[in-house]
Amino acid sequence: xxxxxxxxxxxxxxxxxxxxxxxxxxxxxxxxxxxxxxxxxxxxxxxxxxxxxxxxxxxxxxxxxxxxxxxxxxxxxxxxxxxxxxxxxxxxxxxxxxxxxxxxxxxxxxxxxxxxxxxxxxxxxxxxxxxxxxxxxxxxxxxxxxxxxxxxxxxxxxxxxxxxxxxxxxxxxxxxxxxxxxxxxxxxxxxxxxxxxxxxxxxxxxxxxxxxxxxxxxxxxxxxxxxxxxxxxxxxxxxxxxxxxxxxxxxxxxxxxxxxxxxxxxxxxxxxxxxxxxxxxxxxxxxxxxxxxxxxxxxxxxxxxxxxxxxxxxxxxxxxxxxxxxxxxxxxxxxxxxxxxxxxxxxxxxxxxxxxxxxxxxxxxxxxxxxxxxxxxxxxxxxxxxxxxxxxxxxxxxxxxxxxxxxxxxxxxxxxxxxxxxxxxxxxx
Amino acid sequence: xxxxxxxxxxxxxxxxxxxxxxxxxxxxxxxxxxxxxxxxxxxxxxxxxxxxxxxxxxxxxxxxxxxxxxxxxxxxxxxxxxxxxxxxxxxxxxxxxxxxxxxxxxxxxxxxxxxxxxxxxxxxxxxxxxxxxxxxxxxxxxxxxxxxxxxxxxxxxxxxxxxxxxxxxxxxxxxxxxxxxxxxxxxxxxxxxxxxxxxxxxxxxxxxxxxxxxxxxxxxxxxxxxxxxxxxxxxxxxxxxxxxxxxxxxxxxxxxxxxxxxxxxxxxxxxxxxxxxxxxxxxxxxxxxxxxxxxxxxxxxxxxxxxxxxxxxxxxxxxxxxxxx
Numbered sequence: 001x002x003x004x005x006x007x008x009x010x011x012x013x014x015x016x017x018x019x020x021x022x023x024x025x026x027x028x029x030x031x032x033x034x035x036x037x038x039x040x041x042x043x044x045x046x047x048x049x050x051x052x053x054x055x056x057x058x059x060x061x062x063x064x065x066x067x068x069x070x071x072x073x074x075x076x077x078x079x080x081x082x083x084x085x086x087x088x089x090x091x092x093x094x095x096x097x098x099x100x101x102x103x104x105x106x107x108x109x110x111x112x113x114x115x116x117x118x119x120x121x122x123x124x125x126x127x128x129x130x131x132x133x134x135x136x137x138x139x140x141x142x143x144x145x146x147x148x149x150x151x152x153x154x155x156x157x158x159x160x161x162x163x164x165x166x167x168x169x170x171x172x173x174x175x176x177x178x179x180x181x182x183x184x185x186x187x188x189x190x191x192x193x194x195x196x197x198x199x200x201x202x203x204x205x206x207x208x209x210x211x212x213x214x215x216x217x218x219x220x221x222x223x224x225x226x227x228x229x230x231x232x233x234x235x236x237x238x239x240x241x242x243x244x245x246x247x248x249x250x251x252x253x254x255x256x257x258x259x260x261x262x263x264x265x266x267x268x269x270x271x272x273x274x275x276x277x278x279x280x281x282x283x284x285x286x287x288x289x290x291x292x293x294x295x296x297x298x299x300x301x302x303x304x305x306x307x308x309x310x311x312x313x314x315x316x317x318x319x320x321x322x323x324x325x326x327x328x329x330x331x332x333x334x335x336x337x338x339x340x341x342x343x344x345x346x347x348x349x350x351x352x353x354x355x356x357x358x359x360x361x362x363x364x365x366x367x368x369x370x371x372x373x374x375x376x377x378x379x380x381x382x383x384x385x386x387x388x389x390x391x392x393x394x395x396x397x398x399x400x401x402x403x404x405x406x407x408x409x410x411x412x413x414x415x416x417x418x419x420x421x422x423x424x425x426x427x428x429x
Numbered sequence: 430x431x432x433x434x435x436x437x438x439x440x441x442x443x444x445x446x447x448x449x450x451x452x453x454x455x456x457x458x459x460x461x462x463x464x465x466x467x468x469x470x471x472x473x474x475x476x477x478x479x480x481x482x483x484x485x486x487x488x489x490x491x492x493x494x495x496x497x498x499x500x501x502x503x504x505x506x507x508x509x510x511x512x513x514x515x516x517x518x519x520x521x522x523x524x525x526x527x528x529x530x531x532x533x534x535x536x537x538x539x540x541x542x543x544x545x546x547x548x549x550x551x552x553x554x555x556x557x558x559x560x561x562x563x564x565x566x567x568x569x570x571x572x573x574x575x576x577x578x579x580x581x582x583x584x585x586x587x588x589x590x591x592x593x594x595x596x597x598x599x600x601x602x603x604x605x606x607x608x609x610x611x612x613x614x615x616x617x618x619x620x621x622x623x624x625x626x627x628x629x630x631x632x633x634x635x636x637x638x639x640x641x642x643x644x645x646x647x648x649x650x651x652x653x654x655x656x657x658x659x660x661x662x663x664x665x666x667x668x669x670x671x672x673x674x675x676x677x678x679x680x681x682x683x684x685x686x687x688x689x690x691x692x693x694x695x696x697x698x699x700x701x702x703x704x705x706x707x708x709x710x711x712x713x714x715x716x717x718x719x720x721x722x723x724x725x726x727x728x729x730x731x732x733x734x735x736x737x738x739x740x741x742x743x744x745x746x747x748x749x750x751x752x753x754x
Contacts, residue, residue, distance in 0.1 A: 197637040201449070203549040203573030203611055206636065272434060272557075273550030317528055319548035321571065 001419055002026040004042035005380070008053035010370055013357055016349035023053060025376040028418035033372055046414060046421075048380050052348075055356040055368050056088025056377035056417065060257050061233055062308035062330065064090065064122070067108055068097025073310040073397040075109070076116035081330040081396035083118050083423040086379040086412040087306075089365055090120055093179075094127040095154035101127035101138045106146040119422045121377075123149045123365065125179060128167050132156040137167055140174050149363050150231065152179035155280065165222050172228035177363065180219050181233045182240070183281070187211035192321045194282040198267040204321060207282050209237045216240050220247045223254055231362055232256040234307050236281035238291030245300050255362045256300070259307035260336045261327050261402075263293050263345070269402060275316045275323035276402040279307075297346040302358045304351075306333040310398020328398030332389065334381070335408035342409065376419035385411045434556055442741050444556045444565045447574040448615035456619055459580050460587055462737035463730070469506060479740045480509035483540040487513040488530075489568070490546040495704055495728060496568050496578065500543050503735035512539065527551070528558060535560060541739065542566065549573035549608075564742045572606050578703050579612030581734040583620060585727050586658055589699050593620040597695075599652050600643075601628040601684060602662030602711055605635045609703045610662060618642045628652035630684065632673045649684050653693040661686055661702045664711045677710050687713045691721065699723045 005023040010033075012018070024032030024040050031037050059082070065073040082090055092109065094100035100109070106124050113122045126148030130136040134157055143151070151171055158164045171178045191207035193199040199206040216232065220243060223230045232244065235258045244256055265283045277283055295301040309326025316323050337355060341348045360368025367377035387408050391401040415423035435444040435451070442455065469477055485504045489497055497513070504511050516530065525533075527546075534542070541564045544552055549571030556565040569575040590596055598617055604610045604627050617625045618641075627638060628646040639645055646652030653659065664680060674680050686700065700712075700722045708714045717724060 195636050197640040200635040200637050201611070201641060203571050203608055205549075205572070208636075273553050314526065317526075319527070319546065319551040319554040319570075321548045321550070322527075 002041060002043050003416075003419060003421075004036070004045045005053060005378070006045060006047045006049070008048045008380075009051060010053055011349045011352060013349045013353035016347040018348075023370070023378070025416070025419040028376055030370065030372055030374050030376050033370070046380065050384070051413060052381040052383050053370070054086070054352055054379050054381060055370055056379050056415065057086050057334065057355045058089040058091075058359040058363070058365060058368055059087050059306050059308065059330070059333065060091045060231075060303050060359045060363060061093060061259070061305040062087075062090045063095075063310070063326075064092055065310060066096065066112060067105065071312045072315070074116070075112045075122065076118070077397040078308070078310065078330065079113065079118040079120040079122065081394065082120045083415045083417070084395045084412065085330050086334045086381065086415060087330060088120055088377040088379070088415060088417050089123065089367060091123045091125055091149065091363060093125050093152060093154045095132060095156065099127045099132045100124045100148065101130050101132065101143075103142060103146045106143060106148060110147065119417050119420070121365070121417070123147070123363070125149060126151045128153040128171070128178065129158065129163065134158040134163060137170055140171060140176055144174060144176060149365065150177040150179045152181070152233075155181055155183060157183075157185040161218065161222075165226065168222050168226040168228040168230070172226045177229045177231060179231045179233055182212050182215035182219050182235070184211050184215040187214060188280070190321070192278060192282070192325075193270060194267040194284045196267060196285055198270060202270065202273065204270075209239060209284070212237050212281055213239045213243065216243055220252065220254070223247070223252050224250075227253065229253040234259045234262075234281060234305070235292070235301065236262055236284050236288060238288045241291050241295040241300055244295070248300065255302040257303035257305045257359070258292050258296065258301050259329070260304050260333055261307070261329065263289060263296065263340065264336060265289075265402065270320070273320040274402060275318065275320050276327065276400055278320060278323050278325045279327060280325045293340070293345050296340075296354060297350065299350070302354065302362060304333075304337060304354045306330050308396070308398075310396050311400045313399070316400050326400070327402065328391070328394060328396050328400045330396050331394040332401060332403050334412065335389070335410055336403070338383065338410040339408070376416055378416045379412050380414040381410055382413050383410045385409065387411060434553060442738070444552075445576055445738050445742060446552045446556055446565065446567045448576045448579055448612045448619065449574070451619065453619050453621070456580070456583065456616060459734065459737050459741065460584055462741060463580075463584050463733040466733040466736045467730075469733075469736070475506050476508055477506065478508045480504065480507035480743060483743065484510040484512060484538060485541045485543060485739070486534050486539045487511065487543045488516050488534075488545070489514070490516045490544070491569070493545055493568070495731070496545065499728065499731040500568060500735055503732050503739060506732065507736055507739060512537070527554070531555060531558060535563065539563065541742065543568050545569040547571055566738065566742070569608055572608050572611070574612045575608040576612045577731070577735050577738060578609050579616045580738065581727060581731040582613055582660065582701060582703070583616050584730045584734050585701060585723055586699070588726070588730070589723060590657060593617065593622045596622050596658060597624045597626065597656040598622055598658040598660065599626040599628055599656040600660045600662065601649065601652070601686065603633045603664055604629045604638060604662070605633045606665065607662050611641070613660060614641045614643055626652050626656065628684070630674065650690060650693055653690060656694045657698050659686065659691070659694055659698055659700045661700065661706070661712050663703065663705060664707060666707075681710055685709075685711055685713060686716050688715050688719065691716055701727055704728070
């Protein structure tokens with residue numbers, strides 16, 4: 001299969017310059033930029049006039065709920081949601097049921113994606129400990145051999161600092177990447193909202209900032225000691241950004257992401273106990289939100305993810321503290337990200353890096369770049385199409401989103417994986 | 430807080446969920462209506478037909494003695510049919526969801542729900558999901574609000590002090606976990622109380638509590654200086670666990686209300702307690718039974734205040750039905 005994309009608006013992720021070029025794809029790879037390689041004959045042409053062409057988005061944290069929670073979502077529904085929204089690679093945390101702590105589960109996920117999936121690349125993240133129980137190390141080497149791209153204990157606590165240190169040491173020896181969502185479970189307690197004036201007013205059990213920062217401080221010390229490559233996921237606090245900045249200045253092998261909703265919502269959005277904004281870590285203050293935005297712009301936070309957590313209706317149809325946390329995020333990752341550019345938080349090229357080349361580099365995944373020889377995972381985006389977010393119309397099975405009614409610009413017209421058009425919008429939104 | 434849920438488009442009570450979101454006029458109307466009911470409760474035949482033909486369901490997902498019994502008495506005196514469920518021991522234990530419990534009861538033509546539940550926001554949740562015309566009264570949601578308790582406290586204060594605008598009021602104790610304190614703070618501020626103080630050890634004081642419009646004290650003796658009203662909160666014994674406090678003994682030594690400490694307050698100061706009190710933990714027996722204590726009066730005012738709120742809600746829904754017809 002060969003394909004010729006004409007008049008593509010392409011943005012450089014380093015200097016943010018923009019140019020309009022033709023892109024030539026063959027046998028799943030990008031074979032020419034600007035001019036066709038010798039002897040190239042296009043079987044198909046797409047005119048991308050006035051449209052952006054981006055590498056397919058790489059979502060470094062998305063729960064597909066498969067295996068184990070079909071009432072919430074499954075690989076079929078969520079890979080369709082991904083490709084419809086320009087996400088070509090999904091990294092799946094290990095807290096499936098059963099957890100991703102054995103080769104059979106890894107194979108099951110790969111098999112399901114092959115049979116039911118919509119061609120998106122699905123990358124399992126292995127459990128750091130058996131059953132995510134926090135006590136015994138998982139078979140990291142074997143799991144890696146089976147295709148786990150990194151190891152994490154998701155949101156489950158480790159039994160002790162000793163277990164954590166040994167897990168990190170072992171992973172370092174394997175050359176594996178560890179992904180940590182810093183969270184001190186004692187300080188988290190039964191909290192469900194950021195500790196501050198809003199939680200006080202609403203009488204909601206509060207989650208102090210230290211639930212994240214105390215854990216992060218320990219984690220950074222252990223990175224320093226073990227030398228393991230570590231990625232911190234879904235940060236929420238201004239103070240975490242400061243700690244990250246200092247650790248990066250020291251040259252520690254660390255990187256970080258934050259969930260895109262943290263850049264738009266704060267604890268004020270809880271309003272009248274809106275359970276759709278219940279997340280862990282919680283939405284924090286305006287001050288934290290602004291610091292996270294700045295950190296994303298500066299690159300202290302390397303990646304943006306959807307932190308996709310689809311739920312069935314009943315999971316949210318409860319009083320706030322009893323509802324299940326998480327936002328269905330695949331359908332809003334790209335439009336929210338583009339909004340950051342419109343709000344002048346960062347230029348488009350830098351934004352694209354946070355969603356593509358940075359996660360690809362950190363996680364060691366193909367794609368993420370538009371350059372000759374690179375795998376042809378590309379998306380075509382109409383940046384001007386205007387639509388109003390209606391969660392009921394999400395492609396994801398999870399309709400739990402607080403972004404209903406938001407004004408968005410930009411939608412995906414084509415998604416290509418391995419040079420094949422696997423999604424084409426019937427009509428722009 | 431969005432007030433549209435508990436008020437109709439004419440600004441009248443549709444539900445009674447939180448003091449926050451109400452205005453001074455409604456609070457005064459509740460207090461005035463309650464005053465008119467006090468005469469009913471003093472009569473030999475203590476009934477009026479305001480809720481005749483209406484069914485009120487009391488859903489207590491958490492244990493309660495005095496709130497529940499005063500609600501039931503208020504309902505009886507308004508001639509309502511009453512269904513009281515101790516939900517703790519019934520369906521939800523068997524896995525029925527909160528919403529299913531609600532809908533099953535709605536199918537029994539309930540007109541009004543009185544709800545206590547451990548989750549903050551549960552009363553709002555119910556109000557968001559009942560059929561139009563059905564009302565929800567919050568009898569305590571988690572650590573959020575307990576608005577009828579606050580209104581009976583306001584009634585008590587007005588009864589003894591008439592005017593709020595020159596009062597200093599101190600709320601003492603476990604502010605962090607107290608829904609009563611939150612409702613009282615909103616009510617006192619809406620009624621233009623000159624100064625509202627909260628007094629507690631740091632571990633029982635919520636973060637940024639001053640944003641609710643209070644002055645914060647960690648020292649009881651300083652906080653009591655020249656106050657006109659002292660509201661003591663119950664200290665739950667569970668608080669010793671989880672390292673919030675060292676011991677009951679030390680708590681009493683620092684935050685217990687004794688006769689001696691009460692002397693720092695204004696000589697005419699009244700002492701209140703939403704009950705049930707722990708004698709010797711947060712309050713000395715001689716203060717509780719002393720001449721400045723109005724604790725038992727609070728309980729009896731509770732009936733008229735709850736009658737007032739329910740009658741205002743029904744009056745409203747009756748008007749609404751007439752307007753719909």
